[in-house]
Amino acid sequence: MALSESAPSFTSFRALGFDVFSTLIDxxxxxxxxxxxxxxxxxxxxxxxxxxxxxxxxxxxxxxxxxxxxxxxxxxxxxxxxxxxxxxxxxxxxxxxxxxxxxxxxxRSSAFPDTVEALHVLSKHYKLIALSNVSEKGIATVMSGALKEAPFDAVLTAEKIGSYKPDLRNFETLMGKVKDLGFEKEELLMVAQGVASDHVPSKRLGINSVWISRDRPESERGFDGIGAEHAGNVAFGWRYCTLGDMAKDVEKSFAAGSS
Missing domain, CATH: 1.10.150.750 (DNA polymerase; domain 1)
Incomplete structure (x- = not known):
């Protein structure tokens, strides 16, 4: 769900950055x-x-x-x-x-039921980049296990970067990877559950983002549930309870754009 009528169309983005744990993995x-x-x-x-x-x-x-x-x-x-x-x-x-x-x-934990199918839908329209607070060994286990069928184009880890989110270096590395793929920062959309770890630094660097709220009830809307300590520090333009819900809206946006 877009939180503002001024939110850009999903068709204006070319790359998605993903938090892994709590967003894709349960x-x-x-x-x-x-x-x-x-x-x-x-x-x-x-x-x-x-x-x-x-x-x-x-x-x-x-x-x-x-x-x-x-x-x-x-x-x-x-x-x-x-x-x-x-x-x-x-x-x-x-x-x-x-x-x-x-x-x-x-x-070795499981992916959320909607994760892999949603990633395949999104991969039709975007390059997919994982940005995780994990080691090379840990992400290898995830990518050969729960996310074995996930169509990622790049995977970035805290071990390789030398810092953990929410350090801005992690997101600067993500932007560098997007540049390597031939796109600009404005064409990057960060998709994450973590508020402090992902959405706060995204706002600081001017990266558009989507909140996959996962553990928040459907009755909450907009910025409800982010915590008073984060008020004013996030600017995600969309909120969905699951990645599958986001994928459905993305499909609708691209279908409307091609009609």
Missing amino acids: EPKALVTAIAPLVSQLSEDHEAKNSSAIAGAAFGRHENALQQKEPFMIFEDVLSAAYRALAREWHVKSDDKDANAVAAILS
């Missing part, structure tokens, strides 16, 4: 499994005991903090360290085997 579901050994030790009255969203957000805080503090730390090590940090925060025991398994669980 990271929240996998994370429930990964941190279950910690959650199981919490008292029944702990807020994270019966809320996967709260538990996942707690893990995410540690993951994001480590990524910004240690931009050259490999993705797998970031996740293991975040697991141990969360255990300390919750005052529960952390097993090394469980901590080291987090990356494998996430990298």
Whole structure:
């Protein structure tokens, strides 16, 4: 759904940048499994005991903090360290085997049901570029597994870039890749679930973006649900609950343009 009548037509873009985890891959579901050994030790009255969203957000805080503090730390090590940090925060025991398994669980998690089909639809009209906070090893697992049939034209990782999103270098690298493909920044559209990781830096660099809200209820509209801390810091022009919904609108736009 376009959030403004002044939003450009989907036909004006030539390349799509994609966040991978939580946009294409069901990271929240996998994370429930990964941190279950910690959650199981919490008292029944702990807020994270019966809320996967709260538990996942707690893990995410540690993951994001480590990524910004240690931009050259490999993705797998970031996740293991975040697991141990969360255990300390919750005052529960952390097993090394469980901590080291987090990356494998996430990298082998499933794609959302709409992901691969939607990517094939979108690939008829755009070049597709993945921009992920992951290692070369991690993205190789994803691309040979859940996204094996996904028609990406390029894949960019935090390990290769040397920083994690929301660092602007990651998005500058994306823009460079778009340039290599023969297009301009104005022809790039970023597609992502992550608000702080993707939409905030996109606005800073003047990149148009689409919010795939995934975990937000259909009853919310527009910018609802982004969080007060991000108000005024994002400027995505479209919002969809799924990538499949976006793909349908893209098809309609190109069909109308050719009629």
